[in-house]
Structure formats: structure tokens, C-alpha cells
Amino acid sequence: MNTYRDSSKLLAPLLSKKNGPGLKALAFGGKNKAPTKAVFACVSHTLRCRGVIDSVLGRVSAENNVDVLKDIRDRALGYVLLYELLLGPYKSIRGGGGVKRSIMKHEKDLRSALSHLAAHGDAATKNHIETSTEDSSNSSVSTSHWPKYVRVNTLKTSLETAVASAQSFLGSENVSLHNVLDNLLAISPTVNNLYEWDLVKSGEVVIQDLSSCLTAAALAGGEGTTKWWDNSKTNVFLDACAAPGNKTTHLAALVNQASSKKTSNKVVALDRSGDRIKILQKRVSLLAPGEVVEPVHLDFLKTESNDSRFSKLKAILLDPSCSGSGIVNSPDRGGEEDTPERLSSLSNFQLLALLHSLSFPQVDYVAYSTCSINDEENEAVVSKALQEVNEGLEGGEVWELRKPLVLNTWTRRGKVVEGLTEEQAACLCRCNPFDGDETNGFFVSYFVRAKVPKSGDLYTNSVASNSSALKVPVYKAGMFKDRVRGDKGKKKKVKSDQHNDNDNSNSNKRKAETTTTTNSKKTKWTEDTKTDGQKPSVQKPPATKMSKKAAKKNAYKAKQREQKLARLNKKKADVAVKK
Ligand SMILES: C[S@@+](CC[C@H](N)C(=O)[O-])C[C@H]1O[C@@H](n2cnc3c(N)ncnc32)[C@H](O)[C@@H]1O
Structure with missing residues (x-):
């Protein structure tokens, strides 16, 4: 198997045909053998970065009068290697070959063009370089x-x-209480039998990523312990893009907590997809008593504020479709290319949906979230929405961003982008899986009408008191790290029975058993001799027979080396970019 050669074969038709089948269809829809994970990821990332690669090539051509791809017959291979060199995790081309040699002649110019674009490119390019990386x-x-x-x-x-x-x-x-959110357990990753736990089967507990719990928490706990809804009546909340329903049922739980009243508060859960609303219905029937969630198969953009179902509506949770670029631990992630066109179409839809949420006159609270790490889908959407919605509004009707009090100890905040002040960015919450957050990448914003008095609540969660009452430790970042490390080299499997929004789906159960070791032992990162008519400079090592255990150990060590190299290269690249 040759990763670069196979990647270029898969990429070639995608580069040449505009309206042909997409990556997923080509990779898994035809008669050919499905690509390996490494090949699929390589092509998917190269496609996502195509716009940046084109801008770099354009600048090198303008500044240095050089057409980098001129002598390269296999353009797809050229793109794959340019991605690897400039934006890939190693910032280098592994293996060797003629195409690599052609590209490396211009390495200095290429890197300098990339640095220039990262510093001086338009906002979209800068953002794309940052998020692509x-x-x-x-x-x-x-x-x-x-x-x-x-x-x-x-x-x-x-x-x-x-x-x-x-x-x-x-x-x-193996059990601890999460340090930020109430009612969230952080369980040791060495636990393999979560799905056999009867509380999971009965829906008394839900396997749900931390990031996915932040939106409902922000909406229901934005004012801390001060509850703004009147518990003597039935209040209605709307989850506008709800399926599969993790946030819906979380919100339903939060707004019905500690309520001694007989009637329940209700969450109306919309989704425009018929198939997905069925999944939500099934989920809801396990997790929530009948009256607290009302699933509705409906396009949110077609709803009207005077719909009788929304007469008592005060708050909307909006978690619309997004690129999912923050999801790092789902094999399902990486299918669709985050081309600039796709990102722009997603962010247009997100802006429309957010403006629609903010247009309901009876609504005073909106939480908007995505599982994306792209500014374009996050701060940029929030900034544009604030500008547009407030244009026609006056006084107390104006919308403002507020810090959700329930998340006041969450340290990672939003980015300052065009139209947002530092103070506004500080109201936003982000999760960054690349920087130690131990959860998928995520973004949450909380909008409130200015007329709503600010809660004087200095909110403190109940984790510390629950911890001592229940004799269970409070989770600290990295608390279980040593256990996983301590197992290295042993024949050990870790079930990844969690970590995306569809955590509880059957597909997740099916993919559960994945080894902690890597499959990199099978991966060869060289070019195809045939594609370029030259011999590759890296030769295949002689085949040796080793025991399964030794092979696993070697693969583990190789992975460690790869990771170390990646860290080193990243540091180097960061220094180069700063220079
Ligand atoms: C990111 S998912 C929501 C995940 C969900 N909040 C959860 O936590 O389980 C986005 C959902 O929005 C739905 N959707 C997209 N456009 C919509 C629209 N115009 N109206 C209603 N639902 C929509 C999609 O079908 C999809 O199920």
C-alpha cells in the first residue's frame, strides 16, 4: 500500500470534475476497494486545503515567476504533497520521489508565500490556514x-x-464528578463496559460528550441559579435543529429540575429531516416522559412566530448543521470536504437560522452553538447576526451577548473577529481538543434581550458539595492519563464508546472496539514510481516476520516517534510563521 499514490488516484477525479460525485461517493460508492483511513484522511484534508494551496501557488507564481506544478504530470499527487509539506500534521513530505524533488526545489518560496498569506491574506484565507492547520x-x-x-x-x-x-x-x-457542569460524570477511559451498565440501557444516564452538554447548560443556566421562567405555568422552549436529540433531552431535564409543580415545562423539538426526527422520537421515548418533549418534523426556517405552538415560547436552542470540524474522535468525521464554498454555504445557513431565532418577538433568550472550530461558523456568524438584528431594534428589545453564568469557570473564550469587541468575545465559550480541553471542538454563544435585568448571581456549581456528600472525587484534567499510559505496550483495547453528538447510536456501539495502537505499520508514505516516471528514493524495507505482540509494540513505538516528530515540526513551523 502506498498512501501518496493511492491518495492521488482518489483525488484526481475530484480535482478535475466540478459536478461529479463527491469524495465519499467515490471512496465508498464504487466497485473499487474502499481506501484506507490514512488515504481517506489525506485526500479529505487536501481537498479542504485546496483553496489555500491555490493561493500559495498563485503567490509563488506572481512573486517568483515560478509555476511549481509545471513539470509535474500527476497534478493530484502534486496537491497531496503540497498539502503534506505546508499544512499537514508533519509539515513535511514523507518518503521521496520525483514529484517531491520538484516541489522541494521551491520549498523556501512556498513556505514564505504561506507565511505571507497567513499574515496578510484576506480574513477568509487567514482563517482557512489557521483552521486547516x-x-x-x-x-x-x-x-x-x-x-x-x-x-x-x-x-x-x-x-x-x-x-x-x-x-x-x-x-x-473509575468515577468522578465533572468539575464544571452539575450532573455530569467523568469516567475513566479504561472502562470498557459502559454500554452494559443498566442505567445506560434504561436511559437514566446518557453517554454524551462534555462539549455537547454546554448549549443546554448555557441556555437554562445562563442566569445562574436565577430561573427566569415562571414555574407556576407550563413554559415552552424550542430546540430548532434538534435531532438526534441529545441537547433536547438535556434541556428538558434542566428546565424541569427542582420543580415541585405538577405540570411540566416543555421542549418543542424541530428537525427538517424525516429520518432524523424518527431517531429523535426513539431517543426521547427512552429518555423523557411523554409530555416534556414534543418532536415536530418541520423546517425551522419556515416557522412563524405567531404559530400557536410558540405562544408561550421564551427561549430557543439553536444547534444547526455545521462542518463538524471540531469532532476529533469519530471515524465518521472527515467525509465532507470543508471547501471555502461549503463553509460559506454553511455559515450563510447558520446566520439565517440565527437571525430567524432572534426574530421571534416573544423570545428573550437564544443559545447558538456548533461543533465546528471555524471562526466563519462561529464568531463571524454571531457578529453578523448582532449587527443585522439590532439594526431595526431599540432600547430593551436590542439583543446582546452575555456570559452564561453557569459556565463562568470555563476558561476558553471566543475570538475577537471583525465586529466583535473583546468584551463580547469573552462572553463566548469555545472548546479546543488540540489544546487540552479533553472534549470535541465546540462553540457556544448566549444572546439575551437588553431589557432582561442582569442576574446578580455569582454562580457556583454544586460539584464540590456533591463530591463530599457522595464521596466521589472531582475530575481534574488529565486525571486518568497515567492509567492509559501505564498500559502502554500491553495487549489492551480501549472502547471508544463515546465522543460525538450521536454518542448513543448503534453505529457507535459497532465501532466501539478500537485498539489504542496504530495501523501506521502498514502505511507507506512514498510516491508511485509510475506516476512520475522516476524511481522513488525510499525503498521498501525487507519483509520480516514478527510476533503479533512485537508488531504491536513496534507500531506503538512508531506512533510515539511520529507524534514526537509532529510536535517538533509544528514548533518549527510556528517559529517559521512568527519569523
Ligand atoms: C448538529 S445537528 C443537531 C444535533 C442536536 N442538537 C443534538 O445535540 O443531538 C443539526 C440538525 O439540524 C437539522 N436541520 C438542518 N436544517 C434544518 C432546518 N432548516 N430546520 C430544522 N432542522 C434542520 C439537521 O437535520 C440535523 O439533524
Whole structure:
């Protein structure tokens, strides 16, 4: 197997045909053997970075009068290698060959063009370089030490019951309370039997990534412990893009918590996809009593504020379709190319949906989130929405960003982009899996009408008091790291039964058993001799027979070396860019 050669074969038709089948269709839809994970990721990243590569080539041509791809017959291979050199996780081309040699002649000019674009390019290019670089390292983020997050479904059980059951079924040493959110357990990644836990089966607890819990928390706990809804009545909340329903049921749990009243608050859950609303219905039937969630198959953009279902509406949770570029630990991620066109179409839709949410006159609270790390889908959408929506509004009707009090200890905040002040950016929350957040990349914003008095609440969560009452530790970042490390070299499997928005789907169960070791032992990173008519400079090592155990150990060591090299190269590249 030759990763570069196979990647160029898969990429070639995608580069040449505008309206042909997409990457997924080509990779998995034809008669040919499906590509390996490494090939698929390489092509997917190269496609996503195509716009940046073209800009770099354009600048080198203008500044140095050089057409880098002129003598390269296999243009697709040229793009793959340019991606590897400039934006890939190693910032270098592994292996060798004629195309590599052609490209490396211009390495200095190429890097300098990239640095120039990163510093002086238009906002979209700069953002794309930044996120492409972050994104391309998706595959190199190690998530094996991240805890598994389990949300206690307070619609069906209590924290006390869940903790006692977790301690007895999973082992006390594997259970902790998450330090930021109430009712969230952080379970040791070495636990392999979460799906066999009867509380998971009964829906009393939900396997849900930490990042995915932030939106409902922000909306329902934005004012801290001060509850703005009137619990003597039935209040209606809207989840505008709801399926598969993780945030819907979380919101339903939060707005019905500690309520002694007889009637329930209700979440109306919309989704425009018929198939996905069915998944939501199934999920809801397990997780929530009938009256607290009302699933509706409907396009949110076609809803009207005077619809009788929304007469008591006060708050909207908006978690629309996005690129998913923050999701680092799902094999399903990486299918669609984040071309500038796709990002722009997504952000247009996100802006429309956000403006629509803010247009309901009876609504005073909106939480907008994505599982993307692209500014274009996050701060840029928020900034444009604020400008547009406030244009026709006056006084108390004006929308403003506020810090959700329930997340006041969350340290990673939003970015300052055009139209947003530092103070506004500080109201936003981000998760960065590349920088130690131990959860998928995510973004949350919380909009409130100016007329709503600011809560004087200095919110403190109940984690510390619950921890001492229930005799369960509070989670600290990296708490389980040593356990995972301590197992290195042993024949050990880690179930990845979590970590994306569809955490509870059957497909996730199916993909559960993945080894912690890498498949890189099978990967060869050289060009095809035939594609360029020259011999590759790296020869295949002689085949040797080794025991399975030794092969695993070698693969593990190779992975460690690769990661070390990646870190080193990243540092070098960062220094080069700064220079
Ligand atoms: C990111 S997913 C939502 C995930 C969900 N919030 C959760 O946590 O389980 C986005 C959803 O929005 C739905 N969607 C996209 N456009 C929509 C629209 N115009 N109206 C309603 N739903 C829409 C998609 O079908 C998809 O199910």
C-alpha cells in the first residue's frame, strides 16, 4: 500500500470534475476497494486545503515567476504533497520521489508565500490556514486519555443514585464528578463496559460528550441559579435543529429540575429531516416522559412566530448543521470536504437560522452553538447576526451577548473577529481538543434581550458539595492519563464508546472496539514510481516476520516517534510563521 499514490488516484477525479460525485461517493460508492483511513484522511484534508494551496501557488507564481506544478504530470499527487509539506500534521513530505524533488526545489518560496498569506491574506484565507492547520492535525490528536462523559438524566434518576450505581458497576476508582457542569460524570477511559451498565440501557444516564452538554447548560443556566421562567405555568422552549436529540433531552431535564409543580415545562423539538426526527422520537421515548418533549418534523426556517405552538415560547436552542470540524474522535468525521464554498454555504445557513431565532418577538433568550472550530461558523456568524438584528431594534428589545453564568469557570473564550469587541468575545465559550480541553471542538454563544435585568448571581456549581456528600472525587484534567499510559505496550483495547453528538447510536456501539495502537505499520508514505516516471528514493524495507505482540509494540513505538516528530515540526513551523 502506498498512501501518496493511492491518495492521488482518489483525488484526481475530484480535482478535475466540478459536478461529479463527491469524495465519499467515490471512496465508498464504487466497485473499487474502499481506501484506507490514512488515504481517506489525506485526500479529505487536501481537498479542504485546496483553496489555500491555490493561493500559495498563485503567490509563488506572481512573486517568483515560478509555476511549481509545471513539470509535474500527476497534478493530484502534486496537491497531496503540497498539502503534506505546508499544512499537514508533519509539515513535511514523507518518503521521496520525483514529484517531491520538484516541489522541494521551491520549498523556501512556498513556505514564505504561506507565511505571507497567513499574515496578510484576506480574513477568509487567514482563517482557512489557521483552521486547516488545526483541522489537519485531527488525526494526530490523542484522545485515549480523555474521560468518558456520562450525563445523569435527572428526568429519570438522581445524581446520588447514578453515582452509587456507577461506583458499584464501573468501580469507584473509575468515577468522578465533572468539575464544571452539575450532573455530569467523568469516567475513566479504561472502562470498557459502559454500554452494559443498566442505567445506560434504561436511559437514566446518557453517554454524551462534555462539549455537547454546554448549549443546554448555557441556555437554562445562563442566569445562574436565577430561573427566569415562571414555574407556576407550563413554559415552552424550542430546540430548532434538534435531532438526534441529545441537547433536547438535556434541556428538558434542566428546565424541569427542582420543580415541585405538577405540570411540566416543555421542549418543542424541530428537525427538517424525516429520518432524523424518527431517531429523535426513539431517543426521547427512552429518555423523557411523554409530555416534556414534543418532536415536530418541520423546517425551522419556515416557522412563524405567531404559530400557536410558540405562544408561550421564551427561549430557543439553536444547534444547526455545521462542518463538524471540531469532532476529533469519530471515524465518521472527515467525509465532507470543508471547501471555502461549503463553509460559506454553511455559515450563510447558520446566520439565517440565527437571525430567524432572534426574530421571534416573544423570545428573550437564544443559545447558538456548533461543533465546528471555524471562526466563519462561529464568531463571524454571531457578529453578523448582532449587527443585522439590532439594526431595526431599540432600547430593551436590542439583543446582546452575555456570559452564561453557569459556565463562568470555563476558561476558553471566543475570538475577537471583525465586529466583535473583546468584551463580547469573552462572553463566548469555545472548546479546543488540540489544546487540552479533553472534549470535541465546540462553540457556544448566549444572546439575551437588553431589557432582561442582569442576574446578580455569582454562580457556583454544586460539584464540590456533591463530591463530599457522595464521596466521589472531582475530575481534574488529565486525571486518568497515567492509567492509559501505564498500559502502554500491553495487549489492551480501549472502547471508544463515546465522543460525538450521536454518542448513543448503534453505529457507535459497532465501532466501539478500537485498539489504542496504530495501523501506521502498514502505511507507506512514498510516491508511485509510475506516476512520475522516476524511481522513488525510499525503498521498501525487507519483509520480516514478527510476533503479533512485537508488531504491536513496534507500531506503538512508531506512533510515539511520529507524534514526537509532529510536535517538533509544528514548533518549527510556528517559529517559521512568527519569523
Ligand atoms: C448538529 S445537528 C443537531 C444535533 C442536536 N442538537 C443534538 O445535540 O443531538 C443539526 C440538525 O439540524 C437539522 N436541520 C438542518 N436544517 C434544518 C432546518 N432548516 N430546520 C430544522 N432542522 C434542520 C439537521 O437535520 C440535523 O439533524
